[in-house]
Amino acid sequence: MTSTESTLFTSNTIIEAVTRQQYPAGTLYVVATPIGNIADISLRALHLLSLVDAVACEDTRNTAQLFSRYGINKPLIAAHQHNEREVADKILARLQAGERIALVSDAGTPGISDPGAKIVEVLKQSGIHVTPLPGASAAISALSASGLLHERFYFVGFLPAKAGQRDSMLHKLESTDATLIFYEAPHRITDTVQAMLAVFGGERQIVLARELTKLFEEIHRCSLSDAPAWLSADSHREKGEYVILVDAKPVAEGNDDSEARRVLNILLEECSVKQAAGLAAQLTGLKKNALYQLALEMKTED
DSSP, X not given: OOHHHHXXXXXXXXXXXXXXXXXXXXXXXXXXXXXXXXXXXXXXHHXXXXXXXXXXXXXXXHHHHHHHXXXXXXXXXXXXXXXXXXXXXXXXXXXXXTOOEEEOOSSBSTTSSSTTHHHHHHHHHXXXXXXXXXOOOHHHHHHHTTOOOOSOEEEEEEOOSSHHHHHHHHHHHTTOSSEXXXXXXXXXXXXXXXXHHHHHOSSSEEEEXXXXXXXXXEEEEEEGXXXXXXXXXXXXXXXXXXXXXXXXXXXXXXSOOHHHXXXXXXXXXXXXXXXXXXXXXXXXXXXXXHHHHHHHHHHHHO
């Protein structure tokens, strides 16, 4: 450890900020854990985990392995999607007896496409105080590095596994005025992207964020039409958990599109829809995605 690092971790200011916080008994602490890089845990989380009486976790083996790297040894309570209600009652009894209990998932923030929400709901309804210790989130991490500019985002999480249900949900989301955020498993990534291409069209921007914070992290942005080729170009891209971001459906700018139609009408005589939209964007200053959708409508009208 360098002198700079030593100063960072022993700074009195930081130690006081961590230890001055009150951690009342009879409280459930929802603690975010790293999504890949074990260094991505807060000092406050490490301090809290050293204080609690037990930790409820998604998989006791994974959590035990993670905690061993921090030098933490606490009793673990298995709390997965199949036993949340039963475990909630046991945790409630222990909290009512004055214990402190932490809730973690295998990676990231509990209750966000991970077990934990039902436990929190039961405890809140029973009058138990629940305190979050924020930290890593795959969805927010991917969004922050995406460069997508929409002011709103809509977190979808995992799509249904069955193709019909998946496609139905995508159709419902097709006109959502927000950046869409999905989680996806590696064995379904190709089929999911193909389904998105079929429903959303090829012009929308997509961000494929793979293995976030890990050694082989990739964050790739392209048009949806180019995404299948990027996935198939490297077999390793069908490994690792994904966050997928899809830009919002483009909205035509203004009600009077006569000038845009005039320009597109000329360009479509000689150019493809994609080329015409690109050139029209340069000539009019309007967004390429909106012009592409207008050009498609004009071709249909013909």
